Amino acid sequence: MNSDDRDLHEAFATLRREEEAQVPIFSLAFEAERNQRRRRLPGKLIAWSATVAATIAIALSMLSGSRAPYQEHARIQTASITTWKPPTDFLLNTPGRELLQDVPAIGAWDSAATAAEPRAKHGHLKKTVLN
């Protein structure tokens, strides 16, 4: 700013003096701001809490939503594995397999042993003596 600007400087200084006479008291403005901050704090807190709650709810719903189809799929798969039979399963059907599948009852052992006697089973085979 040079000496030529004195006129403008004076004009602005007059304006400043006039405006300064109408400035509100500082403490009022400052305290108003502090009160406003105090009033805003619960609002902010509520907004944050709501955001966090919404995020948790969304995350939980997404997790349960993704887990449910997986569990259903696993159940179907388990069911199919238990009922599925290989095509070569018949090869395991060997003679006398039923004996291995059942637990023999006590006391019924003799009849079973008798049944398994080769002599009784193949009684019709007799040695024929050729004279």
Add this chain to the structure above:
Amino acid sequence: MDPSDLRVELEGMYRASFGWALCCCHHQREEAEEVLQTTYLKVLDGRARFDGRSSLRTWFFGVIRRTADEQHRRQWLRGQLFERWIVCEPSAPPPAGPEALASAAESSRHLLQAVAELSKRQQQVLHLVFYQELTIEEASRVMEISLGTARTHFERGKHRLRQILAEREGRYEQR
């Protein structure tokens, strides 16, 4: 800076800050008060921190300017989004607040009306230099522009302001 020290410093420049806020808000008193309060809130919250790179006054004035700009943008957006369809009236702010014009003395009223015809940058740099008595360099820091740009705005603003004042004076004398 200690909060109590900061309060003392802010209190010391309160009147000047209010004048600067008025300049940033086209001399709309209520708007200036709101801007200044929001600026205090920013400082108290720690959203605006003084890092000591410039003087406290320069820094605080910069925060006021940015806050005023934010408020204007918000008002403009609000105007674009809502008032455009609801009110159907253009929401351009008046160049100088009617309260300011009514309460100011004759000479100050002429000055305010003349300043209102300048560009925003010219208004701000002239205010900072003549009203706040900052140097052009300090004004450039507040306005976040280069020193050369600030000088250009200052010179052009001064020239234009003198022209407008002379025209107004001529018209006044003719009456």
